[in-house]
Structures are given as C-alpha cells and as structure tokens.
Amino acid sequence: MSKHTFSISARIKSFKYAFAGLKILFIEEHNARIHLVSALIAIILGVVLKISLNEWIVLVIVMGLVFICELINTSLEAMADFASPEKHPQIKKVKDLAAASVLIGALVALVVGIIIFCPKIHHIIYN
Ligand SMILES: Nc1ncnc2c1ncn2[C@@H]1O[C@H](COP(=O)(O)OP(=O)(O)OP(=O)(O)O)[C@@H](O)[C@H]1O
Incomplete structure (x- = not known):
C-alpha cells in the first residue's frame, strides 16, 4: 500500500x-x-484528597512520563537482546542508560506525588 494513501484500516x-x-x-x-x-x-489519592485541576494535569503528565520511559526502555532492551545476546560493554551502556531514564521518570513522579499529596495528608492528620 502506498505510504501516501490514507486508510482507516x-x-x-x-x-x-x-x-x-x-x-x-x-x-x-x-x-x-x-x-x-x-x-x-x-x-x-487524587480523588479522595480532591486535588485541583492543575494538580491532576501535572499528575497525569508525570504518570505518562513513567510509562513512556518504561516503553522505550523495554523496547531498547528487546532490541539489544536481539542484536547481541552475548555480553557486550556497549550493550551494557545502552541498557544502563535506558534503565536510568526509567529511574529519573519514576523519581520525578515520586517528587511530584510528595509535593501534591504530603501537605494534604499532613492537613488531614493535624487538623
Ligand atoms: N548483553 C549484555 N551485555 C552487557 N551487559 C548486559 C547485557 N544484558 C544485560 N546487561 C546488564 O544487566 C543489566 C540488566 O539487564 P536486563 O536485560 O536483565 O534488564 P532487566 O534486569 O530485565 O531490566 P528490567 O528489570 O528493567 O526489565 C543491564 O542494565 C546491563 O547492565
């Protein structure tokens, strides 16, 4: 099929x-x-603690970020395993870098979660 022909299927x-x-x-x-x-x-937690619209937007973005990092990491791992089933320092570099992207994504999500939820939980406990 031509690359330029639009097709619903x-x-x-x-x-x-x-x-x-x-x-x-x-x-x-x-x-x-x-x-x-x-x-x-x-x-x-967002529903129970009634977070604001802006907080929902940030939360959705960081949750999406984590899954995007996971998807790219998994994809690179699969490609690396296919390209070089045996151990290779370059494959180690690729896999470690991809894993680091997931770590950073997850840390960003964790920090955002702490910023959004901790004050609300603190308020409920101490008020
Ligand atoms: N072919 C290879 N050559 C060199 N190092 C490798 C190779 N395969 C894996 N490693 C090393 O082992 C680590 C773990 O790789 P592996 O493919 O097992 O990922 P994983 O533990 O399944 O990761 P995840 O938990 O994200 O699925 C890599 O980050 C890398 O340091």
Whole structure:
C-alpha cells in the first residue's frame, strides 16, 4: 500500500500494534506493573484528597512520563537482546542508560506525588 494513501484500516491496525506493545509491557515487565499499581494509588489519592485541576494535569503528565520511559526502555532492551545476546560493554551502556531514564521518570513522579499529596495528608492528620 502506498505510504501516501490514507486508510482507516491501516490506522486501526497501528492502534492494534500499539495496544500489543502495551500488553507486552504489562505482561513481561514487572517494574511496569509496579508503576501501574503506583499510578492507580495516585489516582485514588487524587480523588479522595480532591486535588485541583492543575494538580491532576501535572499528575497525569508525570504518570505518562513513567510509562513512556518504561516503553522505550523495554523496547531498547528487546532490541539489544536481539542484536547481541552475548555480553557486550556497549550493550551494557545502552541498557544502563535506558534503565536510568526509567529511574529519573519514576523519581520525578515520586517528587511530584510528595509535593501534591504530603501537605494534604499532613492537613488531614493535624487538623
Ligand atoms: N548483553 C549484555 N551485555 C552487557 N551487559 C548486559 C547485557 N544484558 C544485560 N546487561 C546488564 O544487566 C543489566 C540488566 O539487564 P536486563 O536485560 O536483565 O534488564 P532487566 O534486569 O530485565 O531490566 P528490567 O528489570 O528493567 O526489565 C543491564 O542494565 C546491563 O547492565
């Protein structure tokens, strides 16, 4: 099919592939499941503690950031394992850098969570 012809069925297919990627992430990556549970806890806390619209926007962005980092990390890991199943210092570098992106994403989400939720929890406990 021509690259320039718009096709609804091709668009639906690309959605299917993207959802297949999400399925791989949550089935194969234990860290992603931990992040999913953390995101669900953050959403429940957000509802219970009635966070503001701006706080929801920031929370959604950082939660998305973590999953995007996880997806890219998992994708690079799969590519690295295929390209070089044996140990190689360059593969170590690629995998460690990709893992660091997830760490930074998760730390940013944690700090945002602390900034949003801690004052509200403190207020409930001490008032
Ligand atoms: N082929 C390789 N060559 C060199 N070092 C590697 C190789 N494969 C893995 N490593 C090292 O082991 C670490 C863990 O790699 P691995 O592919 O097992 O990721 P993982 O533990 O499954 O990560 P995650 O928990 O994010 O899925 C890498 O960050 C890297 O330091």
